[in-house]
Amino acid sequence: MLIGQVRNETNPYEAAWLDGGDAYAKQVGLTQQRLTYGGESTKQQEQIRQVLATGDAACTVLNVLPNGDSDTLPIVKAAQDAGAWVVTQWNKPGDVNVSDYDHWISHLTYNGKESGKQIAEAMFAQMGGKGNIVALQGILDTAAAKDRFAGLKEALAANPGITLLDDQTADFSRDKALAVTKTLLTKHGDKINGIWTANDDMALGALQALDAAGKTGVAVAGIDAVPEAVQAVSDGKMTATVSSDGPWQGAIGLAIGYCAATGQLDVASLSPEKRAFFAKQFLITKDNAADFLTPKADPADFDCANVFNRVVGPIQ
């Protein structure tokens, strides 16, 4: 039994993730049970426990996007106790080791620091290496938000010409980003040359605010490569975004689990860097945006031999 669980189907990225899972399930002649928990930690854990108690745990594969770091451990422990195979993505507390569990095959995430830095540098390049920016942070207690912001800090350190005027949180949300940006625009007026955001939804919100204020020539960058953002990038409205390839994420977790469950993958013998790794991500700028407008998954990626092709290194 293949199960993919994400926050909700009401945002393009996670919807694409689940679709990727469905595609893979078809590939191996199964179906994926789509679970969403509406961003409620408690509900996510309860769902997992219920699924494991109701279904046949031993041949269950979970591909989970934990709501926050705090949710990873209970999910994994539940799976471990029930004997189900689980792959987690994005959120994991640093002090938890995947290799301590034999049913938690892998945790894969993306180097948020890296992506935060990449888009920052793309922005700075467009701004010509000097100017002022403001930053919109994500939900403050998520690793993603922290790492990405750290990446920005790094980039700033490397580019003395750029100053960070202000940073506020907009909770990864589009309408919050809109309101906050508006206020920041009045606060700093024309001083702002760039807006760094921790995800595309906020970037798009910021864009709207700029439109409403009739401001042009302000560089905006985000992360996640939601279709609208990619479109904006290729139209030149947005500077850059970073793709983690949602459909691939939705499939790969199931693939790894499926291989383990079917014995084609011996979890014990996996190298540490396959148990917890950074996956390959793609910086999208005007030049390569066109290729990402229609994301496509290659079935070959999910053969048990290739499931670890996108490993770019262990999580440090």
Next chain:
Amino acid sequence: MVHTDVTPLVKDEGASSERPARSPVFTRARLLSLMPIVAMVGLAAALTVANPRFIEPRSLVALVDSAAPLAMLAAGATVVVMCGGIDLSIATLASLTSVLLALWVPTLGIGAVPAVVGVAAVAGFIQGTIHVVFRIPSFIVTLGGMTVFSAAALVISGASTIPLVDTGATDWAFTRIGGQVPSSIVITLLAITLISLVMRLTPAGRWVSAIGYSEPAARLAGLPVAAVKLTAFTLSGACAGMAGVLLVARTFSGAPALADSLLLPAVAAIVVGGTAITGGHGGVWRTVAGALIVTMLRVGLSVVGVDSAYESILYGTIIIIAVALTMDRSKVSTVK
């Protein structure tokens, strides 16, 4: 002793015409008080039809286990609602508690549990005081409390998850007694039994409903209205704290928004249980039934394979039907 022999004055034809007969109200009330159970069983049956394995003990235990923190959270608030008020702060208070617990366990060990529950109780007490002394509607006071506690949790935790260094201090709340019964269920049931015993065996129960039904009458009968309300809010706070502890025990960490999403489910649990949102009529056991119903809707639906979009449509519809079934209209004058 006052002796007042008034018997000779009675005119019996007057009596006969005045004496109201026992109307069938009693039996209807009986039926109504069973309604939450009926709704619960009905829902369980429906889920079983959708997925036969739902009815297996393992699965049911998991369900009840999931319902435990919600029931705990709602139990205290039930008393507040019975007093005619409402407590919107319970969820964020539970989150705050989880953060404090995770922070204090390293230093206080198991002692951190009573400590944080105490803090939560105090928080409830403060809200109660503001409500009683300044005459501010509980809706507003606790709405304020909601935001304040959540802010406090964010600040104290530095807006980040705080892992429980050694889970030793909380394992008792997340094990299976005799390898079968999750301890969280037992703890919750103990707490709720305690509350309901106090409500039943001491005057507290009738004081609460007197205040809920008619506060002016209660006050003019010399009841300690303020004290009762304060106690209710304190209890509500303590229960929220305890719920926070249960959540930490199963999450192995505290987080500033851990329980925030449980507010509306908790209120739903109270009302679905048949406690009148207008106060007076209700009980904590009803809330347990309510919590189970709500949990079946929150978790059960998706697990038996309802598509997430239709899940929330079903949730909305069923919750309305459930309340329509369980509420005792004879106990509330006008529905607001």
Next chain:
Amino acid sequence: MSEAQIDPRIVLEVRDLSKRYPGVVALDRVSLHVKRHEVIGLAGENGAGKSTLLKALVGLVQPDSGSIEVRGTPVHVQNVADAARHGIGMVFQEQSLVPNISAAENILLGCEGRAVRAGIFRTRTLRRLAQAQLDKIGCTVDPGARTETLTFAERQMVEIAKVLGIEERTSVEPIILLDEPTSVLEPEEVEILFGQIQRLREHASVIFVSHRLDEVMRVSDRVYVLRGGQVAGEVDPSRAVPSQLHELMIGTADTGNHYHEDLQARTPPHRPRIVVDSLSGDGFHDVSIDVRQGEIVAIAGVHGSGREDLCRALFGAGQIISGEVTLDGSSLSLTSPRSAVAAGIGYVPAERKVEGMVPVLSVAQNMTLARTELVCRGPLLDHRREAQLVDAWIERLNIRTPSRNTGLGRLSGGNQQKVVLARWLLGDGLKVLLLDHPTRGLDVGAKSEVYLLMRNLANSGVAILLLADSLEEAIAMSDRVFVMNDGEVVSCVPSPPGAKPEPIEIVREMV
């Protein structure tokens, strides 16, 4: 009845109207008729069927059998609006006005007519139409005033004006039902009301319901007396004497000892029980009165005289600014009702249903509400002890209830009031009893039981402070009458047995 049928002056004809509730026959083949411009009195004890009859006439109750004819045509009244169409309007006992909207809006509520065009209010028209109604009864209330800021009497006038609106909408002269309109009015307000009724009869027929015989006799052309749901008789006030009506009402002749004056102590005791020394508070100032052990002291005064405020303050439910209250020589701090109860003070509020009792709770729970410690062993309730105590008092006060577990709301007013009184008699800690209109809305039988109870309490040493329903009651029951006017005590009239003062002496002081 046969000649009544052909009598063209008959506007309302009720024939063999019956209505039974489970266990109660509310109306039993009641027949009566009302002529044009006639004021009909309807007398009878509570539970005699007066209210049910009126409710049937305005469609709030559907009779089981019998017929109602309005101006010769049989009608089936479905609801209040329906009744209005037939020209029947009712002024309800518990007032039916929305507190938070203007008097004008209330007067035209539900039948704005020309004041609303296409759902849009035209404020000026609204006011004008309302003013027209108010003028009919020469009422000076400002139609723009928000209703809850008016006094009770004013609101009653507004309500009468509202009912009169019927005659605008139905080209016929209305039939107006007044249900216990005087029960909460002060003497001088009653006078105004009677003035109104005389005006009303010029363009309406009136059915006037009261259990105060003197009033019924005064205003009515004819009086129907109901008993146990039947018409016990029809009386011509000009020829009958009260005792006859009384006999018809309760089946036995008035013993004339309604107030049990024989039980009033010949020599009022002298030990002061509660002493109020130059007390000032919200609504009263510099009040000094005292009530001695075993004494009944009445306070007379019109609305706004501050006597209710004083009474509530003495129970810790009102504001005290300065002054001192001592009970048996020791000073009291009356910060809350609780403190008063602890000191041995009991209070029976005028608004029984809202403030006096919790209708949904049982007789037992209401009775023991204030003194739960009496029915507890340690911290725990002892239901057996409660049962004994409550049953004893049900017996002693002869409270008619199916059981101690019946919801108090389902008993008659008299029995409800007895339960409320019993609440303060439990145990023997009661020192002072504050009675705010204790007999409001009770029937003769119940009243006289309450009076007897008061006498016995007094004779057992309780000090009673009485805000009487009528001046007559105040004088008859009390040993002394304090008169309050505009928040101050203006005089104290002794009222010893046998040498009762004349009402007029007191009225002079009141206004």
Next chain:
Amino acid sequence: MSVQSMESGTRTKGRPAHARGDLIQDFGPAVALVALVAIFAMVSPQFRTVSNLQNVLDSAAVLAVVTVGITFVLLMGSIDLSATGVMAACALSVSLLVANTRNSLDLGTAGVVLAILMGGAFGLLSGLVFVVLKVPSFMTTLGVAAIGIGVATVLFSGIQPSINDESLLGWASNRVLGFTQMTILAAICVIAGWAIQRYTRLGRYASAIGGGEEVLALSGVRVGPYKVAVFALAGCFYGLAAAMVTSQLGSGIVQAGGDYTFAAITAAVVGGTLLSGGRGGVLHSTVGVLIITVLANGLILIGVSPYVQRGVQGLIVVIAVGAAAWPLRRRMTVVK
């Protein structure tokens, strides 16, 4: 409640107490607003700028429209938690009805109107359930909210519809007299709402129902239809608000409803519209909206940490209401 407040009216020789109460209720919030503006203007130079004034009003627009809707429900003494869900559904439908990236529909203004009607339909649903099944509005609207979210999710089906309808997009960007069309629209809504409340039977009856429902029945008014109508009216406002959000964001998102429900209720209450019903009104609520918005804007401008902003807001709300209630605390009215 109504009976009793009348009693306290006569008992404490009503007029002064009431007059004082009304004064505070009507002008207290306005004074508070002025004070806030003054304080922020002193502390923060950016706050003083004209562009910020525009910004505040622009960001108040949506909340204002939602609050106008909710005010009518509160006037009846009921409560409406459905805004979040209804707005979600309407946001999606409007973005699918006007020119968009998902389908070939291009109904323009008609699309907006349809979305508003859809909001009305949801309101109708709430109203009918509330009146016919006698389910407390709290639960009814909670359920309808869930249904709305579900409908929105179904419509969303994984792909974000961005809108290309210039006129709708224009709402957020095109400026008239320095204000966006949206702000103007909101202003119109407020005036319309005020007129409805003041001059139409619907509005008058709404507050009359809040004052004494049973009385209306005794006066031969059939209350039910008006209650349903009020909920439907509120729904229409939510629909419009959803269209405005969509115009701001340039595409229909399920989160369009955000936390407008609680914000709107808070705003209404802060403005002096009582939850107990019958008091306050559209203008009061609008003042409340401005208070809330000024707070949010000002707190960012004077650089209060993002963590504590919500907490500070909550506190200020409680204090505001408390200050208004303080002088009336002596009156023996029930506070729930």
